[in-house]
Amino acid sequence: MPSLALFPLGTVLLxxxxLPLQLFEPRYLELARTLAERAEDDRRFGVALIRTGHEVGSDAVRDLHEIGCEARVDAMALADGPAGPVVHLVATGVRRFRLDGVDPDAQTPWTTGRVAFLEEPPVDPVHPDGAVAELSARVLREHESYLAGLGVxxxxxxxxxxxxxxxVAERMALDPRDRQRVLEGADAATRLRTVLALLRRETAIVGRFGAVPTPPSPGGASLN
Incomplete structure (x- = not known):
């Protein structure tokens, strides 16, 4: 079973x-150094949404959601911060995984998980099956209505x-738990149905209140 370094976060990577991150806690600076020593395509880690706890501190990884997303490092830069070195890192979500537990043999200062990567059922990009094609069209229509309600x-x-x-989920003002629901969808049709329900809910909220809360910004994520 593969092992993967984990970043427990209060946001969801799809x-x-x-995903931009700022790393300045010693254990994550060490992880950044380890990643930098690897071949470019092997600079990967896992992002898992915290169910309870915080991004920092001793209780940060006590309870994580089971489904996470592998991230590939696209760029890293070392800078001097007010309290010491800071690594600015930008990553891209690659594939979903199931977290089966913490790897007790890893002996790393950061959390290392035992994961199983989840296969993605294929969808023909030219001729998607009827359900996916219909759901895709409905999601795009509902998304336009949602944005129109916001005046966007x-x-x-x-x-x-x-x-x-x-x-579409990335363009919506969603709580991380809603984004997690999208991530947990086992196939394209399931995810589209989830997003369709979320769009309808959010459109109703916009229609009633005229606005939605500002979503958490992934750009503000940090691991200190």
Whole structure:
């Protein structure tokens, strides 16, 4: 069973999504050094949403959601911060995994998990099955209605049928637990149905109150 370094976060990384991080806690600076020593395509770690606890401190990893996303490091830069060195890191979500537990043999200062990578059922990008094609069209229509309610002009969502739910969810003001529901969808149709329900819920909220809360910004994530 593969082992994977874990970042427990208060945000959800979706496959294909971008995640900037600022690392300045000693154990994560050491992990950054370890990643930098690897071949570029092997600079990978896992992101898991914290169910209870915090991103820092002794209780940070006591309870994590089971489904997470592997991240590939695209860029890292070392800088001097007010309290010492800081690593600015940008990563991209790659594939989903199931966290089966902490690896007791890893002996790393950061949390290392034993994971099983989840296979993605194929969706033909040219001729998607009827359910996925219909759901994709409905999601795009509902997304336009959602944005229109906010007074925002809809921009084209460029994504394959298997990734469409992820890209639409990223453009919505969602609680991390809602994004987690999307991540946990086993296939494209399941994820699209989840996003469709979320769009309808959020559109109803916009219609009633005229606004939605500002979503948490992944750009503010840090591990100190």
């Amino acid at each position: 496959p294909g999504g971008r 002009q809809a921009e084209p969502v460029e994504a394959s049928p298997g990734q469409l739910a992820y890209r």
